[in-house]
Amino acid sequence: xxxxxxxxxxxxxxxxxxxxxxxxxxxxxxxxxxxxxxxxxxxxxxxxxxxxxxxxxxxxxxxxxxxxxxxxxxxxxxxxxxxxxxxxxxxxxxxxxxxxxxxxxxxxxxxxxxxxxxxxxxxxxxxxxxxxxxxxxxxxxxxxxxxxxxxxxxxxxxxxxxxxxxxxxxxxxxxxxxxxxxxxxxxxxxxxxxxxxxxxxxxxxxxxxxxxxxxxxxxxxxxxxxxxxxxxxxxxxxxxxxxxxxxxxxxxxxxxxxxxxxxxxxxxxxxxxxxxxxxxxxxxxxxxxxx
Amino acid sequence: xxxxxxxxxxxxxxxxxxxxxxxxxxxxxxxxxxxxxxxxxxxxxxxxxxxxxxxxxxxxxxxxxxxxxxxxxxxxxxxxxxxxxxxxxxxxxxxxxxxxxxxxxxxxxxxxxxxxxxxxxxxxxxxxxxxxxxxxxxxxxxxxxxxxxxxxxxxxxxxxxxxxxxxxxxxxxxxxxxxxxxxxxxxxxxxxxxxxxxxxxxxxxxxxxxxxxxxxxxxxxxxxxxxxxxxxxxxxxxxxxxxxxxxxxxxxxxxxxxxxxxxxxxxxxxxxxxxxxxxxxxxxxxxxxxxxxxxxxxxxxxxxxxxxxxxxxxxxxxxxxxxxxxxxxxxxxxxxxxxxxxxxxxxxxxxxxxxxxx
Numbered sequence: 001x002x003x004x005x006x007x008x009x010x011x012x013x014x015x016x017x018x019x020x021x022x023x024x025x026x027x028x029x030x031x032x033x034x035x036x037x038x039x040x041x042x043x044x045x046x047x048x049x050x051x052x053x054x055x056x057x058x059x060x061x062x063x064x065x066x067x068x069x070x071x072x073x074x075x076x077x078x079x080x081x082x083x084x085x086x087x088x089x090x091x092x093x094x095x096x097x098x099x100x101x102x103x104x105x106x107x108x109x110x111x112x113x114x115x116x117x118x119x120x121x122x123x124x125x126x127x128x129x130x131x132x133x134x135x136x137x138x139x140x141x142x143x144x145x146x147x148x149x150x151x152x153x154x155x156x157x158x159x160x161x162x163x164x165x166x167x168x169x170x171x172x173x174x175x176x177x178x179x180x181x182x183x184x185x186x187x188x189x190x191x192x193x194x195x196x197x198x199x200x201x202x203x204x205x206x207x208x209x210x211x212x213x214x215x216x217x218x219x220x221x222x223x224x225x226x227x228x229x230x231x232x233x234x235x236x237x238x239x240x241x242x243x244x245x246x247x248x249x250x251x252x253x254x255x256x257x258x259x260x261x262x263x264x265x266x267x268x269x270x271x272x273x274x275x276x277x278x279x280x281x282x283x284x285x286x287x288x289x290x291x
Numbered sequence: 292x293x294x295x296x297x298x299x300x301x302x303x304x305x306x307x308x309x310x311x312x313x314x315x316x317x318x319x320x321x322x323x324x325x326x327x328x329x330x331x332x333x334x335x336x337x338x339x340x341x342x343x344x345x346x347x348x349x350x351x352x353x354x355x356x357x358x359x360x361x362x363x364x365x366x367x368x369x370x371x372x373x374x375x376x377x378x379x380x381x382x383x384x385x386x387x388x389x390x391x392x393x394x395x396x397x398x399x400x401x402x403x404x405x406x407x408x409x410x411x412x413x414x415x416x417x418x419x420x421x422x423x424x425x426x427x428x429x430x431x432x433x434x435x436x437x438x439x440x441x442x443x444x445x446x447x448x449x450x451x452x453x454x455x456x457x458x459x460x461x462x463x464x465x466x467x468x469x470x471x472x473x474x475x476x477x478x479x480x481x482x483x484x485x486x487x488x489x490x491x492x493x494x495x496x497x498x499x500x501x502x503x504x505x506x507x508x509x510x511x512x513x514x515x516x517x518x519x520x521x522x523x524x525x526x527x528x529x530x531x532x533x534x535x536x537x538x539x540x541x542x543x544x545x546x547x548x549x550x551x552x553x554x555x556x557x558x559x560x561x562x563x564x565x566x567x568x569x570x571x572x573x574x575x576x577x578x579x580x581x582x583x584x585x586x587x588x589x590x591x592x593x594x595x596x597x598x599x600x601x602x603x604x605x606x607x608x609x610x611x612x613x614x615x616x617x618x619x620x621x622x623x624x625x626x627x628x629x630x631x632x633x634x635x636x637x638x639x640x641x642x643x644x645x646x647x648x649x
Binding site for chain 2 (some may be wrong): 073076102103
């Protein structure tokens with residue numbers, strides 16, 4: 001299965017959210033990284049055919065997804081960043097409704113719904129109204145609905161938002177087990193989630209892809225530019241203001257270990273370390289979210 | 292599809308605002324009927340006088356004396372028996388109310404002093420054969436139903452406005468990416484909306500008719516609406532139809548109103564991004580025609596009365612001249628409602644399928 005975008009562009013008035021984007025995605029897990037406003041959500045909505053591109057097209061196995069219509073949507077699972085729900089529906093009812101929308105027969109719908117509620121740790125709450133759910137529980141319900149039809153293309157926008165560490169691990173395991181022979185695209189601000197499960201990283205900025213590749217390939221971009229150094233704790237704040245710090249760890253001896261992204265030695269005692277995705281993210285997007 | 296329709300019906304009927312609105316319309320039905328009943332007054336001219344149930348009993352017994360086809364002899368008899376000729380201190384005898392039968396005969400055949408005005412039955416009603424009897428109860432019921440059906444049309448807007456627009460709060464993401472989201476789901480929403488509207492309209496109509504039977508019995512359903520107390524003469528429907536026929540038309544018009552309102556509300560629901568906007572826009576579109584400066588004598592008025600507001604407020608559409616075979620012009624409400632419905636179904640489905648999630 002290959003999902004391809006050709007010169008995909010989406011404009012909102014004078015703002016270009018996705019800019020002549022070309023990418024070919026085959027089976028695997030893709031992590032979509034980018035600062036707020038980079039165009040990640042718009043790209044996902046375009047891939048889900050719930051927004052119409054200003055120009056360009058999306059092709060699945062050589063056919064336009066517009067022409068495929070129901071056939072394409074039957075392959076699709078989507079967890080939106082902010083998803084609505086029916087407060088008076090119980091979790092199981094909500095999944096049965098989504099299953100009906102996805103064309104599952106009654107028996108399969110019930111079995112799949114119960115299995116997925118179990119998988120996301122909500123089986124005990126299956127008959128509770130969604131209005132009583134916490135943010136994390138709603139998010140898990142959202143993940144369950146996206147997977148109801150065993151989608152071949154699973155698109156997850158901020159799937160780990162609101163999940164506690166234990167649930168994030170459960171989610172990562174669920175996606176890893178699910179992803180075989182499927183295209184899974186997930187965007188998140190929690191870079192470590194992507195680092196664990198994504199086979200390839202798509203890094204977006206201003207509606208364009210600035211990096212696309214395996215995690216170790218794209219982190220090699222900043223080889224030699226990540227440093228660790230120890231500074232007195234009382235001076236750490238001063239360094240934080242002037243340097244691009246990706247991590248800061250206080251030691252018991254009154255020192256703080258800084259992880260710094262810089263082209264040249266930032267501090268005299270700094271040593272080079274292996275870059276990770278978080279370093280790369282900060283290298284490209286330092287200050288973007290503050291705007 | 293049937294499962295989707297069931298889910299959509301559940302969504303419609305579990306909305307808190309809809310539940311409150313439905314309870315309100317039922318309570319108002321009861322309130323209007325019983326307050327009208329309690330406010331009934333009658334005096335038989337001799338010794339019996341009363342309100343509420345007593346008044347209805349007096350009116351029924353008075354009507355029983357004269358029921359049948361209206362003749363000049365009956366008119367003279369009624370003028371002699373019922374219309375007061377005592378000094379009314381300058382008050383026009385036509386406006387003096389003692390009981391329903393007295394008011395009916397005075398309205399057509401009395402001068403200001405309570406004497407016969409010289410008109411014969413054929414002078415007043417032409418060649419029409421007028422069957423008289425106790426019509427006050429059913430005509431009052433009809434007036435109350437008109438108010439209830441107008442309120443019902445607003446309740447329908449409350450029910451239907453969220454059908455599509457409520458999904459735009461975030462569930463649209465999930466619906467429109469699912470296999471049947473842009474196709475069967477949109478159809479199920481339309482079908483469920485129409486079905487819900489028909490069910491509620493039927494229920495409200497049945498409740499009101501049952502209350503009518505409970506309070507006034509079946510007497511008078513086969514009598515002409517033309518020989519009625521004064522309040523049903525001036526500005527009322529000028530055609531010789533029975534109370535039963537009047538109620539049949541009125542109920543048909545309630546359904547055509549409901550269907551038409553559902554039609555344009557579905558469109559606005561699919562187009563508006565917010566359910567409150569859809570609700571206000573639909574209510575505005577519904578009520579706006581009453582503010583149009585179009586005289587009832589204008590040709591344009593014949594088209595304006597085909598708008599759903601005039602279906603529930605049945606007097607205007609029922610008063611437009613008759614068409615062939617004694618059929619009232621109001622019958623045009625049926626094709627008009629079907630047109631509203633078809634346009635509503637097609638346009639709302641298209642708008643929902645093309646909705647851009649934001």
